[in-house]
Amino acid sequence: EARLPPGYTIRPLQASDYHRGVLQTLAVLTTVGDISESDFIKRFQYWQDRNDTYYNVVIVNDKDRVVAIGSVVIERKLIHHCASAGHIEDIAVASSEQGKKLGLHLINTLTAIAEQVGAYKVILDCSDKNVPFYEKCGYTHSGNEMVLKF
Amino acid sequence: EARLPPGYTIRPLQASDYHRGVLQTLAVLTTVGDISESDFIKRFQYWQDRNDTYYNVVIVNDKDRVVAIGSVVIERKLIHHCASAGHIEDIAVASSEQGKKLGLHLINTLTAIAEQVGAYKVILDCSDKNVPFYEKCGYTHSGNEMVLKF
Ligand SMILES: CC(=O)N[C@@H]1[C@@H](O)[C@H](O)[C@@H](COP(=O)(O)O)O[C@@H]1O
Ligand SMILES: CC(=O)N[C@@H]1[C@@H](O)[C@H](O)[C@@H](COP(=O)(O)O)O[C@@H]1O
Numbered sequence: 001e002a003r004l005p006p007g008y009t010i011r012p013l014q015a016s017d018y019h020r021g022v023l024q025t026l027a028v029l030t031t032v033g034d035i036s037e038s039d040f041i042k043r044f045q046y047w048q049d050r051n052d053t054y055y056n057v058v059i060v061n062d063k064d065r066v067v068a069i070g071s072v073v074i075e076r077k078l079i080h081h082c083a084s085a086g087h088i089e090d091i092a093v094a095s096s097e098q099g100k101k102l103g104l105h106l107i108n109t110l111t112a113i114a115e116q117v118g119a120y121k122v123i124l125d126c127s128d129k130n131v132p133f134y135e136k137c138g139y140t141h142s143g144n145e146m147v148l149k150f
Numbered sequence: 151e152a153r154l155p156p157g158y159t160i161r162p163l164q165a166s167d168y169h170r171g172v173l174q175t176l177a178v179l180t181t182v183g184d185i186s187e188s189d190f191i192k193r194f195q196y197w198q199d200r201n202d203t204y205y206n207v208v209i210v211n212d213k214d215r216v217v218a219i220g221s222v223v224i225e226r227k228l229i230h231h232c233a234s235a236g237h238i239e240d241i242a243v244a245s246s247e248q249g250k251k252l253g254l255h256l257i258n259t260l261t262a263i264a265e266q267v268g269a270y271k272v273i274l275d276c277s278d279k280n281v282p283f284y285e286k287c288g289y290t291h292s293g294n295e296m297v298l299k300f
Contacts, residue, residue, distance in 0.1 A: 023228070026228060026229060029229065030229050030230070031229065031230055032228065032229055032230070032231070033229075033230060033231030033232075034231070035228065035231060035232060039231075039232055040228070042232075043226065043228055043232050046226055047226070050200070050203075053200075053203070054226075073225055075223055075237070075239065076193065076196055076197070076204075077239070077240060078173070078176060078182065078185065078190070078193055078240070079176060079179065079180050079181065079182055079183075079240055080180070080181055080182070080183060081182070081183030081184070081185060081189075082183075082185060082189055082192075082193050087225070087237065089225065089227070090227060090228070090229055111298060114300075115300050119300065120299065120300060121297055121298065121299045121300065122297070122298045123275065123295055123296065123297050123298075124295075124296050125273065125275070125292075125293045125294065125295055125296070126293055126294055126296060127293050127294070128293075128294065131294055131296070134296045135296075137298075138298050139296035139297060139298045140296065140297060140298070141294055141295070141296060142275075142295050142296065142297040143275045143276055143277055143278075143294075143295035143297075144275065144276055144277070144278065144281055144291055144293075144294070144295060145273055145274075145275055145291070145292050145293035145294060145295050146273065146274050146275070146276060146281070146284045146285075146289035146290065146291060146292065147271055147272070147273050147289060147290060147292040147293075148261060148271065148272045148287075148288050148289045148290070149270065149271045150264075150265050150269065150270060150271065
């Protein structure tokens, strides 16, 4: 079982994380863009209003900075007798915090949330270079991600 | 542009589609299980209550049977300046209706819905054997689907 370094905590995203560097951490993954505090609060509120669907988790370090973020989105289906499926999305760990197993801890936590809400599976999409990491988290390769960008 | 055969229509899923064979069509994809009408209506209502998130589309044939179904789920993110991403899910076409380009028509429609709601991309996961079909729909391979089943 992954353990966090002393002084680090894992918890749900908070509105005040805007001031703890959450967007800078997310920018490790892809383009984030210039998001104002009110844009952030609006998105945060959208998620709060759908708290059976969006679960956003962060890891905060011993200096009260957000150094990892990720989410699991719960999709309700008809298949498998009206089952739910979890989608792990937008995983990012600050570059300066690599090697501390924060990613593993985050994925374990998000996977456990999906299990708790009764999902029959969790899926995620990743590049070739991240396949070994997700295998360490217990995931197996199961198909191809296809994309169409507008 | 894909055209439907005469007498076929494409439209949003309706509660009464339970009686048009929608579950039998979905069973082409995977296990559906024994879903009662009230289970179906409950799930349908859940989706209706979140109609900025779930878009379910069916193709009905000239005998008023549901012969294809699919959905696009809109996920709200922080990345790309609080962008939305579409997830195409649970695509099924009745075996007896193959070769009529119903799948292509369905994917084009779901992709257009995602574009209309302002998504920056649509993604979906598929097996190796379905990659050429999704390429014909304009999709390109972009990564690996990883899964953990409970
Ligand atoms: C497991 C994980 O974190 N996967 C992410 C996905 O969630 C994210 O949305 C995407 C952004 O890439 P994009 O900017 O090219 O859309 O990258 C990766 O596929
Ligand atoms: C584009 C498309 O339709 N992809 C489907 C996915 O939406 C569906 O949920 C899954 C069910 O498979 P499962 O029963 O093994 O979870 O199969 C395919 O990956």
